[in-house]
Amino acid sequence: MLKLGNVFSGYGKMEVLHGIDLEVEKGEIVSVLGPNGAGKSTLLNTIFGIANILRGSITFNGRSIVGLKPNQITRIGIGYTPQISNVFPSMTVLENLEIGAYHRRDDIRGDLEEVFQLFPEIERRKHNLAKTLSGGERQMLAVARALMAKPKLLLLDEPTAGLAPKAASLLMKKILEIRERGITVLLVEQNVKRALDVSDRAYVLVGGRIVHSGSSEELKKEGRFERFFFGR
Amino acid sequence: MITFDVIGFLLSWFTFFSIYAILSMSLNLEVGYAGMANFGKVAFYGIGAYVSAYVSMSIFLSLAGLNYPLYSLEATMAMVKLASQNPMLNVSVFILTLILAFLIAGAIGYVIMYPTLRVGPAFFGITVLSFGELLRIFLRHYEPTGATYGLTGIPHPFAWIEDVFVKNLLFTSVTLIILILLFLYAQRLVNSPLGRTMLAIREDEIAALCMGKDVPKVKGKVLFIGSGMAGIAGCILAYYIGSINPNIFVPTVTFDVWAMMILGGIGNNKGAIVGAGIITLVDRATAAINFVFPGLIIDPNFIRWMIIGLIIILVLLFKPAGLIPQTYTWTPAWKIVKPLEEKAKRRREKLLSPFKKISKWFLMGG
Amino acid sequence: MPTITEFINTFWVGSIYFLSAVGLTISYRVTRVLNFAHINLMTIGAYTAVLLSLSSPVHVAFAIPVVFLVGGIFMMAVHFAVYSRLMELKATPLVLMISSMGVWIFVKFFLYGLLGYLQKAWKVEMYLAKPRLIVGGEIKVEGLTLSGDLFTALALATLAAIFLYVFFSRTKTGKALRAVADNPDLAEISGISHSRVMYITWFIAGGLASLSGMMWALFAHATPELGDTLILQLFAASVIGGLYSVPLTTVGAYTIAAAENIVIATLHETIGLEVSYRPFFAFFILLVVILVRPPLGAGGGLPYRFKVLRRLMRR
Ligand SMILES: Nc1ncnc2c1ncn2[C@@H]1O[C@H](COP(=O)(O)OP(=O)(O)OP(=O)(O)O)[C@@H](O)[C@H]1O
Numbered sequence: 001m002l003k004l005g006n007v008f009s010g011y012g013k014m015e016v017l018h019g020i021d022l023e024v025e026k027g028e029i030v031s032v033l034g035p036n037g038a039g040k041s042t043l044l045n046t047i048f049g050i051a052n053i054l055r056g057s058i059t060f061n062g063r064s065i066v067g068l069k070p071n072q073i074t075r076i077g078i079g080y081t082p083q084i085s086n087v088f089p090s091m092t093v094l095e096n097l098e099i100g101a102y103h104r105r106d107d108i109r110g111d112l113e114e115v116f117q118l119f120p121e122i123e124r125r126k127h128n129l130a131k132t133l134s135g136g137e138r139q140m141l142a143v144a145r146a147l148m149a150k151p152k153l154l155l156l157d158e159p160t161a162g163l164a165p166k167a168a169s170l171l172m173k174k175i176l177e178i179r180e181r182g183i184t185v186l187l188v189e190q191n192v193k194r195a196l197d198v199s200d201r202a203y204v205l206v207g208g209r210i211v212h213s214g215s216s217e218e219l220k221k222e223g224r225f226e227r228f229f230f231g232r
Numbered sequence: 233m234i235t236f237d238v239i240g241f242l243l244s245w246f247t248f249f250s251i252y253a254i255l256s257m258s259l260n261l262e263v264g265y266a267g268m269a270n271f272g273k274v275a276f277y278g279i280g281a282y283v284s285a286y287v288s289m290s291i292f293l294s295l296a297g298l299n300y301p302l303y304s305l306e307a308t309m310a311m312v313k314l315a316s317q318n319p320m321l322n323v324s325v326f327i328l329t330l331i332l333a334f335l336i337a338g339a340i341g342y343v344i345m346y347p348t349l350r351v352g353p354a355f356f357g358i359t360v361l362s363f364g365e366l367l368r369i370f371l372r373h374y375e376p377t378g379a380t381y382g383l384t385g386i387p388h389p390f391a392w393i394e395d396v397f398v399k400n401l402l403f404t405s406v407t408l409i410i411l412i413l414l415f416l417y418a419q420r421l422v423n424s425p426l427g428r429t430m431l432a433i434r435e436d437e438i439a440a441l442c443m444g445k446d447v448p449k450v451k452g453k454v455l456f457i458g459s460g461m462a463g464i465a466g467c468i469l470a471y472y473i474g475s476i477n478p479n480i481f482v483p484t485v486t487f488d489v490w491a492m493m494i495l496g497g498i499g500n501n502k503g504a505i506v507g508a509g510i511i512t513l514v515d516r517a518t519a520a521i522n523f524v525f526p527g528l529i530i531d532p533n534f535i536r537w538m539i540i541g542l543i544i545i546l547v548l549l550f551k552p553a554g555l556i557p558q559t560y561t562w563t564p565a566w567k568i569v570k571p572l573e574e575k576a577k578r579r580r581e582k583l584l585s586p587f588k589k590i591s592k593w594f595l596m597g598g
Numbered sequence: 599m600p601t602i603t604e605f606i607n608t609f610w611v612g613s614i615y616f617l618s619a620v621g622l623t624i625s626y627r628v629t630r631v632l633n634f635a636h637i638n639l640m641t642i643g644a645y646t647a648v649l650l651s652l653s654s655p656v657h658v659a660f661a662i663p664v665v666f667l668v669g670g671i672f673m674m675a676v677h678f679a680v681y682s683r684l685m686e687l688k689a690t691p692l693v694l695m696i697s698s699m700g701v702w703i704f705v706k707f708f709l710y711g712l713l714g715y716l717q718k719a720w721k722v723e724m725y726l727a728k729p730r731l732i733v734g735g736e737i738k739v740e741g742l743t744l745s746g747d748l749f750t751a752l753a754l755a756t757l758a759a760i761f762l763y764v765f766f767s768r769t770k771t772g773k774a775l776r777a778v779a780d781n782p783d784l785a786e787i788s789g790i791s792h793s794r795v796m797y798i799t800w801f802i803a804g805g806l807a808s809l810s811g812m813m814w815a816l817f818a819h820a821t822p823e824l825g826d827t828l829i830l831q832l833f834a835a836s837v838i839g840g841l842y843s844v845p846l847t848t849v850g851a852y853t854i855a856a857a858e859n860i861v862i863a864t865l866h867e868t869i870g871l872e873v874s875y876r877p878f879f880a881f882f883i884l885l886v887v888i889l890v891r892p893p894l895g896a897g898g899g900l901p902y903r904f905k906v907l908r909r910l911m912r913r
């Protein structure tokens with residue numbers, strides 16, 4: 001579905017990613033793991049046309065998406081929940097979701113229902129401004145906003161950051177539910193165990209290079225790299 | 233046949249150049265170093281001019297025992313006679329008003345800092361712009377300074393010299409000397425700890441606060457110095473053209489100064505001066521065109537202003553750093569580190585040069 | 599006591615200020631450009647109406663859409679030529695503001711030159727003109743003439759207010775504008791084309807401002823300095839709205855109009871204040887607003903405390 005071939009990218013002249021090869025198949029949950037500053041967010045930004053791509057190819061369903069503007073990438077079916085400032089603070093929850101479905105011409109009421117079913121926590125607050133939400137509710141809203149665009153592939157950047165362990169595992173369950181609706185997920189996570197529990201495959205990104213990849217089961221069994229990179 | 237007076241042209245250019253170079257340097261201190269977008273430069277320029285005109289004329293008239301209102305025709309007539317009598321008086325009044333213009337314009341600049349301190353650059357710009365416009369409206373209605381007609385008969389400091397050429401030459405040299413002194417002062421200022429604090433504020437006000445810098449105080453100081461320098465420029469202008477009125481101090485003057493600073497390079501005193509030189513030259517040239525070919529269908533003045541607008545836009549679009557880009561500050565540490573670093577670099581290059589040669593040779597071969 | 603005329607003028611002038619200031623507010627909010635070229639727009643609107651009605655008077659209902667279009671297209675052209683390029687270079691708001699100043703000067707003197715040329719070529723007075731628009735609906739009550747111009751201004755302001763309210767709260771495009779104002783990067787990620795939103799915003803802001811210029815020309819007359827003479831009032835009204843809120847900008851516009859008409863008439867009678875000190879009120883209101891209720895969110899100010907004020911308050 002999504003395929004990155006030898007991608008070099010960065011911000012301005014600074015190169016952050018040095019030759020990334022990555023593949024996501026339809027229906028998978030793939031996680032990207034790595035320490036702070038490894039370039040995980042940059043990877044997602046590169047896919048979305050926000051970071052500068054210097055070299056390499058990115059294809060989505062066989063079509064190259066290098067050079068497209070972020071709004072065009074949304075239109076061809078990729079959703080993105082950034083790591084920070086991922087809601088519209090002075091708009092209501094409902095309006096946030098409507099903006100998520102901005103490019104769609106069809107009726108969105110059914111999808112609103114569905115999203116509220118998935119995240120009943122935010123339905124209660126649908127007429128409140130997004131800046132009045134708690135951190136966890138905000139993360140859910142951010143994911144819900146991206147879902148409203150009916151993406152085929154969803155990029156999530158640390159959706160569980162700042163959540164209590166219980167809320168985080170709840171959100172992880174929701175990610176599994178999202179997959180059941182036929183949406184492929186590329187997940188960036190800090191918490192290795194949690195990520196490996198939900199994902200099918202994982203890549204380990206360190207210093208802008210992929211140092212390890214494989215199925216989650218294998219990586220979990222190995223358990224070695226965890227200590228190595230994350231000090232656990 | 234109109235003969236073109238080259239020396240007169242140069243003298244008037246140099247004088248206007250000095251005035252505008254002082255203005256653009258002062259603007260550069262505020263915008264380029266401290267990041268405060270002062271759109272009301274003209275206000276302080278005007279304050280300097282009016283203070284000088286008012287004080288000098290009052291002194292002359294009261295010493296002569298005349299009490300005409302300053303704006304009256306009698307006062308103007310009397311000033312013509314009085315101005316050429318006592319060289320000592322002329323020069324000392326000039327120096328006194330220079331200092332007064334600096335202090336009063338500076339103090340007003342300092343006061344402006346208070347209401348605008350808590351708002352961002354956009355609001356600061358609006359407020360100061362409005363202040364300048366308001367001052368002009370006030371002056372247009374203020375009787376003691378002659379309302380719309382302004383004040384005429386400001387005593388030229390060298391009015392006692394018969395020869396017009398020598399008189400102008402002397403005045404121009406004095407303004408150039410003032411410019412050089414202010415330039416040296418500004419250079420010292422921006423390379424001092426205060427200058428570095430200003431840069432820190434420009435880059436990140438919160439970070440500067442967290443470093444324990446008293447940001448309001450520094451901003452106040454910068455505005456005091458910047459406005460004071462504009463006041464000096466206004467003082468020179470008043471003496472040079474001998475008569476001032478509110479319509480000289482329209483907001484467009486501010487934009488002239490902005491164009492000079494942007495053209496020369498923001499955050500660079502030399503750039504500010506170069507920009508002032510170029511634009512005043514264009515300015516004088518259009519004035520000359522106006523004089524040589526009168527009655528053009530489109531006023532060359534308008535074209536000149538359009539060029540100013542275009543310069544601002546084009547420089548921002550294509551050469552945002554200006555003609556002379558900003559360089560690093562000469563801090564004491566730099567002075568020690570820079571030569572060492574350069575030495576190391578040279579050594580490195582010397583060491584590497586054989587390899588480079590070889591690789592080049594290989595590449596050429598391949 | 600202020601007469602009924604002052605009250606009428608308050609609403610009249612206030613509506614004109616509102617039309618223009620609201621454009622300034624929404625354009626700053628969405629595009630982050632403090633647009634000094636906004637001042638040109640009023641002049642452009644006034645002279646579009648003058649030129650339209652040069653040979654024969656035209657009906658105001660015809661002039662309104664034309665003037666709106668001209669202003670809107672002008673602003674879109676400015677965005678295309680200058681702001682969009684600077685935004686691509688990731689220019690800071692300060693740089694954008696300075697560039698808008700360059701546009702302001704350029705256009706102002708371009709208009710001066712053009713009008714001077716037309717004046718010479720066509721032999722008509724241009725530097726002090728009045729659009730000849732046919733405006734019906736004059737009402738006479740008890741010796742008082744309420745002109746159609748007044749009603750047009752009120753109607754335009756009301757319509758603009760209703761339109762903006764519905765546009766921003768109900769329509770998809772309006773919400774997209776708000777989204778861009780709120781979080782431009784996320785809006786782009788959500789599929790909103792940043793550049794399209796910019797053009798729409800400039801179109802609306804430009805159109806409203808040029809309508810306001812036309813109405814001002816009907817109230818007073820058209821001069822090349824028309825916009826420049828109203829800078830203070832416009833910016834003050836927008837600052838009262840924090841360069842953010844449309845309702846507060848409305849309040850600002852009418853407050854300033856009231857100060858300039860009702861308050862000054864009262865003061866003129868009681869203490870003999872010159873009527874020409876009118877602009878001081880706008881500045882005074884501006885100062886009071888940024889001192890008492892500084893718009894901290896917009897423009898990036900810091901909430902300093904004043905030692906002097908605090909010490910005074912403790913006493
Ligand atoms: N907008 C930017 N401009 C310039 N450099 C950036 C920018 N964003 C990130 N970087 C740099 O890119 C590198 C990778 O950052 P990135 O945000 O991708 O890390 P990350 O893996 O997502 O880290 P974290 O786990 O903390 O989110 C960092 O060294 C950072 O300094």
Ligand SMILES: [Mg+2]
Pocket residue numbers: 040041042083157
């Ligand atoms: Mg990250």
